[in-house]
Amino acid sequence: MTLYVASGCGGTGRELAPYADLGALGGFVTRTLTLDPRRGSRLRISESPGGLVRAHLLQNPGVDRFLTHEMPWLAQQGVPTWASVTGASLDDIAAVVRRVATAPGLTGIELNLAVDDPAALRLHDGSTPKGAAAAVRVVLDALPDNLGLHVKLGADVRRLPALARAVAEVGADALVVGGALPASLPNGTPAELSGPAILPTALRAVRAVRDELPEFPLIGVGGVTSAADARAFEAAGAFAVQVGTALLHDPSTLARITAELEEQS
Amino acid sequence: MTLQATADVRASERIGAFQHVTLAAPGVVETFRPGNFVSIALHDGSHLSRRSFWVHRVRSSSSSGATIDIVVRPTGVGSSWLAGLGVGASVDLIGPLGRPFAQPKQAVPCLLVGEGYAAASLFPLAERLVERGCPVSLLLAADTAAEVIDGLDVRRSAEAVTIVTADGSMGAQGTIAQALPGALQRSGASVVYAAAPAASLHAVAGISEQHGAWSQVALEVPQPCGTGLCHGCIVPAVGEDAIAHRVRACAEGPVFRGDRIQWGLL
Ligand SMILES: Cc1cc2nc3c(=O)[nH]c(=O)nc-3n(C[C@H](O)[C@H](O)[C@H](O)COP(=O)(O)O)c2cc1C
Numbered sequence: 001m002t003l004y005v006a007s008g009c010g011g012t013g014r015e016l017a018p019y020a021d022l023g024a025l026g027g028f029v030t031r032t033l034t035l036d037p038r039r040g041s042r043l044r045i046s047e048s049p050g051g052l053v054r055a056h057l058l059q060n061p062g063v064d065r066f067l068t069h070e071m072p073w074l075a076q077q078g079v080p081t082w083a084s085v086t087g088a089s090l091d092d093i094a095a096v097v098r099r100v101a102t103a104p105g106l107t108g109i110e111l112n113l114a115v116d117d118p119a120a121l122r123l124h125d126g127s128t129p130k131g132a133a134a135a136v137r138v139v140l141d142a143l144p145d146n147l148g149l150h151v152k153l154g155a156d157v158r159r160l161p162a163l164a165r166a167v168a169e170v171g172a173d174a175l176v177v178g179g180a181l182p183a184s185l186p187n188g189t190p191a192e193l194s195g196p197a198i199l200p201t202a203l204r205a206v207r208a209v210r211d212e213l214p215e216f217p218l219i220g221v222g223g224v225t226s227a228a229d230a231r232a233f234e235a236a237g238a239f240a241v242q243v244g245t246a247l248l249h250d251p252s253t254l255a256r257i258t259a260e261l262e263e264q265s
Numbered sequence: 266m267t268l269q270a271t272a273d274v275r276a277s278e279r280i281g282a283f284q285h286v287t288l289a290a291p292g293v294v295e296t297f298r299p300g301n302f303v304s305i306a307l308h309d310g311s312h313l314s315r316r317s318f319w320v321h322r323v324r325s326s327s328s329s330g331a332t333i334d335i336v337v338r339p340t341g342v343g344s345s346w347l348a349g350l351g352v353g354a355s356v357d358l359i360g361p362l363g364r365p366f367a368q369p370k371q372a373v374p375c376l377l378v379g380e381g382y383a384a385a386s387l388f389p390l391a392e393r394l395v396e397r398g399c400p401v402s403l404l405l406a407a408d409t410a411a412e413v414i415d416g417l418d419v420r421r422s423a424e425a426v427t428i429v430t431a432d433g434s435m436g437a438q439g440t441i442a443q444a445l446p447g448a449l450q451r452s453g454a455s456v457v458y459a460a461a462p463a464a465s466l467h468a469v470a471g472i473s474e475q476h477g478a479w480s481q482v483a484l485e486v487p488q489p490c491g492t493g494l495c496h497g498c499i500v501p502a503v504g505e506d507a508i509a510h511r512v513r514a515c516a517e518g519p520v521f522r523g524d525r526i527q528w529g530l531l
Contacts, residue, residue: 015493018267039511045489045497049311195313248490249313
């Protein structure tokens with residue numbers, strides 16, 4: 001089974017390197033990047049049993065600062081790097097992809113369409129089959145042939161089958177299925193729930209897409225903390241999993257899962 | 266080098282409002298520098314945020330081996346759990362983490378300003394500065410006497426110790442902001458090191474600048490992971506390039522130059 005660092009959960013890569021052999025992973029997915037920096041206020045995170053609740057305003061330094069300050073180290077270390085991207089419009093998405101695609105060492109793009117309220121975050125709405133297909137089309141047009149494309153779709157099982165089909169018809173190397181669920185911080189701020197608490201919902205999401213697209217490569221994400229969890233995603237139809245929140249709790253999680261998987265095989 | 270290890274509790278003692286917990290941590294002791302912190306995870310499978318703690322004392326060899334002391338105010342789930350651990354219990358410990366205090370090249374007079382448990386981080390610094398021949402003065406503040414941090418050895422080696430409490434139960438009644446100008450004058454300090462809640466650090470940065478002193482502040486903001494992975498402890502700060510950035514308290518901090526933080530945006 002292939003392991004990835006989930007978007008936004010591996011710092012800049014450097015901070016995770018002491019605990020995991022990043023070069024041996026399927027990939028390191030960056031936090032989601034936009035054309036311009038998005039500052040927002042502090043990314044507030046609170047605990048919920050077995051999970052973290054996080055106000056997500058897509059804070060990021062913008063694609064240019066990522067390219068000058070973070071990507072060079074990842075490339076130098078030989079980390080298979082997937083840039084997670086989104087944008088306010090189709091033009092913005094195309095522009096981010098064109099910029100980031102120039103980076104030596106990049107492995108591919110993870111187009112992040114798993115945003116719960118795109119309008120509130122001033123983002124192109126990729127939550128409908130039409131909106132998703134349009135976004136994937138502009139990415140493919142901007143993407144050099146040597147780079148891969150993963151599309152992150154979220155965990156809404158009622159929308160997933162149609163969404164996945166629309167994206168698969170335009171074309172992608174894999175779909176990232178599952179991920180954080182819409183939630184609320186105690187003070188009412190819109191947020192997302194991640195961590196072990198959401199694992200069953202992510203498994204269901206993977207199964208929903210597997211039923212719709214029996215052959216398409218799927219990457220599961222949501223609540224993975226062990227090799228057994230990774231195997232559960234495999235059984236649901238995924239060839240790989242991403243690990244997110246578990247790293248915040250224990251940065252050695254990837255090394256542990258790798259060892260557990262090797263022991264079992 | 267930052268290390269992750271299972272650390273045994275070697276001692277645990279209640280002093281005033283705080284639990285002083287001694288942990289066996291050879292890896293931390295080796296590379297620790299004042300201003301670094303450590304991060305501890307709960308083991309219950311339910312609470313996923315790690316908890317960050319300042320290091321109050323570092324011993325490379327004692328009857329319990331290489332240990333660090335942390336000072337815990339039992340207020341929430343994690344701190345109460347940690348404060349309640351008995352000798353022999355073990356925790357998942359990562360450290361040392363974060364950027365330490367920059368120490369002066371010359372033996373200049375230094376003023377160390379701490380409030381509540383955060384003042385813990387100043388004690389290893391005081392020791393180091395005294396070793397380097399810097400005259401060290403301390404200004405310790407707290408709400409009440411019970412929250413004035415214990416640390417007699419360091420207090421003895423200081424030129425002067427000023428204590429203020431909000432309720433006047435120990436030392437003079439007052440706050441850091443009120444006591445700092447006098448302490449700066451008496452100490453003749455050209456460098457101020459501070460560890461306290463953000464509002465007090467803001468005051469320290471401003472007052473130090475007015476007196477022509479450099480300030481370095483150890484900032485405590487909520488840190489969901491403590492290891493730099495989550496970007497959940499963002500601080501608005503002006504970088505070496507004079508451009509405002511959002512940086513992580515745990516990775517680019519927790520120690521910052523006082524004049525570099527955009528306090529109004531914090
Ligand atoms: C601190 C944090 C930051 C995240 N940032 C992003 C992001 O920028 N883009 C994204 O697509 N997902 C982001 N996520 C979601 C994760 O990539 C992942 O889909 C989700 O947390 C579920 O997996 P997990 O339960 O293993 O964490 C973030 C999650 C966390 C906890």
